[in-house]
Amino acid sequence: MTASTASTAASASATASDPAWLPPEAFRALGSRRVLVHGDGLLADTVWGEVTAACAEFGGEAARVDGPDPAGPYDLLLRTRREHLDRLGEEGFFLERAGGRTTVTAAAPHGLLHGLFHVVRLGRTAFDRDRQRQAHRPALALRMLNHWDNVSVHPVMGQVERGYAGGSLFWRDGAARGSRADLDRVRAYGRLLAAGGINALALNNVNVHAEEARLLTDRLGEVAGLARALRPYGIRTHLSVTFAAPVVLGGLPTADPLDPAVRAWWAEATGRVYAAIPDFGGYVVKADSEGQPGPFAYGRTHADGANLLADALAPYGGTVHWRAFVYDHRQDWRDRSTDRARAAHDHFTPLDGAFRDNAVLQVKHGPMDFQVREPVSSVIGAMPATRIAVEIQATQEYTGQQRHVCALAPMWSEVLRFRPQGEGTPTVAELARGGLVAVSNAGDDPYWTGHPLAQANLYAVGRLGWEPGANPYRLLGEWIDLTFTPERSPEPERLRAGVYAVLKDSWRTYEKYTAPLGVGFMVQPGHHYGPSVDGYEYSPWGTYHFADRDGVGVDRSRATGTGYAAQYAKPWSELYESPDTCPDELLLFFHHVSYDHVLHSGKTVIQHIYDTHFEGVEEVEEARRVWASLADLVEPGRHARVAERYEEQLRSAREWRDQVNSYFFRKSGVPDAHGRRIY
Numbered sequence: 310m311t312a313s314t315a316s317t318a319a320s321a322s323a324t325a326s327d328p329a330w331l332p333p334e335a336f337r338a339l340g341s342r343r344v345l346v347h348g349d350g351l352l353a354d355t356v357w358g359e360v361t362a363a364c365a366e367f368g369g370e371a372a373r374v375d376g377p378d379p380a381g382p383y384d385l386l387l388r389t390r391r392e393h394l395d396r397l398g399e400e401g402f403f404l405e406r407a408g409g410r411t412t413v414t415a416a417a418p419h420g421l422l423h424g425l426f427h428v429v430r431l432g433r434t435a436f437d438r439d440r441q442r443q444a445h446r447p448a449l450a451l452r453m454l455n456h457w458d459n460v461s462v463h464p465v466m467g468q469v470e471r472g473y474a475g476g477s478l479f480w481r482d483g484a485a486r487g488s489r490a491d492l493d494r495v496r497a498y499g500r501l502l503a504a505g506g507i508n509a510l511a512l513n514n515v516n517v518h519a520e521e522a523r524l525l526t527d528r529l530g531e532v533a534g535l536a537r538a539l540r541p542y543g544i545r546t547h548l549s550v551t552f553a554a555p556v557v558l559g560g561l562p563t564a565d566p567l568d569p570a571v572r573a574w575w576a577e578a579t580g581r582v583y584a585a586i587p588d589f590g591g592y593v594v595k596a597d598s599e600g601q602p603g604p605f606a607y608g609r610t611h612a613d614g615a616n617l618l619a620d621a622l623a624p625y626g627g628t629v630h631w632r633a634f635v636y637d638h639r640q641d642w643r644d645r646s647t648d649r650a651r652a653a654h655d656h657f658t659p660l661d662g663a664f665r666d667n668a669v670l671q672v673k674h675g676p677m678d679f680q681v682r683e684p685v686s687s688v689i690g691a692m693p694a695t696r697i698a699v700e701i702q703a704t705q706e707y708t709g710q711q712r713h714v715c716a717l718a719p720m721w722s723e724v725l726r727f728r729p730q731g732e733g734t735p736t737v738a739e740l741a742r743g744g745l746v747a748v749s750n751a752g753d754d755p756y757w758t759g760h761p762l763a764q765a766n767l768y769a770v771g772r773l774g775w776e777p778g779a780n781p782y783r784l785l786g787e788w789i790d791l792t793f794t795p796e797r798s799p800e801p802e803r804l805r806a807g808v809y810a811v812l813k814d815s816w817r818t819y820e821k822y823t824a825p826l827g828v829g830f831m832v833q834p835g836h837h838y839g840p841s842v843d844g845y846e847y848s849p850w851g852t853y854h855f856a857d858r859d860g861v862g863v864d865r866s867r868a869t870g871t872g873y874a875a876q877y878a879k880p881w882s883e884l885y886e887s888p889d890t891c892p893d894e895l896l897l898f899f900h901h902v903s904y905d906h907v908l909h910s911g912k913t914v915i916q917h918i919y920d921t922h923f924e925g926v927e928e929v930e931e932a933r934r935v936w937a938s939l940a941d942l943v944e945p946g947r948h949a950r951v952a953e954r955y956e957e958q959l960r961s962a963r964e965w966r967d968q969v970n971s972y973f974f975r976k977s978g979v980p981d982a983h984g985r986r987i988y
């Protein structure tokens with residue numbers, strides 16, 4: 310046995326930015342004990358660095374052992390045993406406690422790292438009672454973030470497209486960040502992600518502009534540098550690439566996926582990527598979508614396009630994530646038959662079975678675009694022979710842009726637990742064999758996410774990918790306990806309950822004061838913040854509510870509408886087909902109904918609109934009050950940042966309430982049953 314005392318703190322926890330859900334305090338239980346680490350390789354070194362830092366901070370003892378059966382006194386053993394690979398995979402681990410010792414056994418160092426963070430999450434409870442051996446293994450093998458970061462500042466979108474947390478963590482002034490401090494921060498970010506369960510990250514925007522395209526070729530060194538900073542925490546790097554790369558980078562006359570020169574170009578470019586980054590994860594592609602180039606230009610299918618890149622990646626074990634976000638963004642608003650909701654299904658389901666094994670179809674969780682309420686995309690259940698990844702949006706583009714509190718784990722959890730074929734059939738999480746992908750909400754803001762409470766969303770992505778059946782409210786509690794370490798507070802219960810109260814129903818609160826009953830949008834065009842009821846009503850992007858003096862909503866039934874409801878399997882197709890059976894929260898997504906239509910709740914649509922908008926604002930007022938009451942318990946900087954954002958949230962929520970209520974009052978002429986103020 311070789312042993313060393315924890316006299317030198319590893320740099321792991323040293324970062325100028327907010328420690329988020331890994332404050333030093335979260336390591337107290339572990340760091341005050343005798344810990345043995347057994348395992349070799351980069352990630353085992355990371356675990357060792359974490360353990361020595363924690364023990365240095367809290368007076369424990371750390372030792373690293375070579376032999377397979379360490380003896381001697383210890384409280385926690387973190388060990389690798391290759392023979393468990395079949396059972397645990399690279400990332401899983403066993404946890405048990407007997408005879409006063411807690412043991413984490415992983416088959417590989419990556420599992421050891423997850424086991425370590427699991428022990429951190431458990432805190433004292435990892436050491437206070439016996440536990441039978443329990444296996445922990447991620448349900449979804451890939452848990453990825455997509456950063457929509459641009460290398461250079463884009464004139465319209467800024468540096469991070471739909472970013473609400475400052476500039477990019479990865480790029481500045483047109484180049485990859487490379488200073489020691491910057492890379493330490495990237496590493497600290499990787500550490501946070503790993504502790505939440507993320508294992509992959511695409512560095513750049515899916516809209517690949519000219520500069521960014523070159524990351525694949527002459528700017529590859531920048532990608533390799535960032536990959537190096539993320540690797541110690543088991544985060545594999547992926548890259549968004551443009552389908553037109555052979556033309557714009559290779560000087561070829563075509564990007565036709567069936568052209569041998571094009572195939573050779575991709576094979577060679579991909580070979581160079583793997584020479585620089587041997588554990589590179591693969592490509593993310595937005596093709597024939599919102600102006601991005603794609604296979605349609607050559608009369609080819611999206612399977613042809615995806616397979617081209619899949620074949621280039623296959624020799625190295627890489628994957629292409631091919632996005633299903635394909636629709637007509639130049640439609641004529643007068644044309645009532647074209648329906649954006651149908652588009653992905655129409656384009657992709659005929660291709661089921663045509664994609665290579667390492668081509669994953671990445672589908673947004675709803676058929677539209679990350680609205681506060683959408684049905685689950687019909688594509689997810691309709692392509693059994695295709696590996697699907699489900700894409701969610703942590704960046705709050707349509708859910709308050711990190712100025713509003715909107716904890717999204719409850720929504721994502723509903724999506725992941727939905728059963729597209731009905732009772733007794735697989736859940737979305739089970740169908741998502743290609744993984745869970747979230748558009749990131751992080752940037753170079755000191756709190757990472759702009760709104761400090763939006764960290765809860767970033768945290769939940771990996772945790773839900775690991776355990777999609779987890780109660781999302783338990784995950785919120787977990788995040789609160791780690792981030793705020795209430796047990797060190799003079800009033801743990803008031804702190805815990807207060808933070809929980811402002812997060813718990815915040816998604817439903819946001820839904821109440823914005824677009825009603827699943828109809829979506831009603832945001833200001835372009836930047837998508839704040840209300841504009843008719844903002845997209847006559848727009849070529851194709852999202853409408855069709856409100857007139859009699860009623861509101863989009864008829865997507867088979868019988869009289871666009872037929873989107875019929876793209877679902879039973880029982881959903883039948884349920885959504887009729888306003889009588891359609892769930893209230895999706896009524897206006899699937900149906901155009903009159904204002905006096907009575908919901909299952911017993912209210913008319915118009916009264917529901919009024920009531921929810923008044924309630925939503927009241928709930929924000931209450932949340933703001935609760936947050937203010939925590940001023941003595943929360944670190945002042947964090948408290949002030951959230952308090953300031955509550956002022957804006959309240960202002961904006963009132964604006965939403967008054968615009969939406971006034972709009973529908975003027976259209977319908979129906980007064981509020983309670984006589985409240987409508988303008």
Ligand code: GCU
Binds near residue numbers: 470471599634678706
């Ligand atoms: C939304 C978003 C765009 C983004 C697109 C996508 O439409 O507003 O900024 O590019 O989604 O997911 O590709």
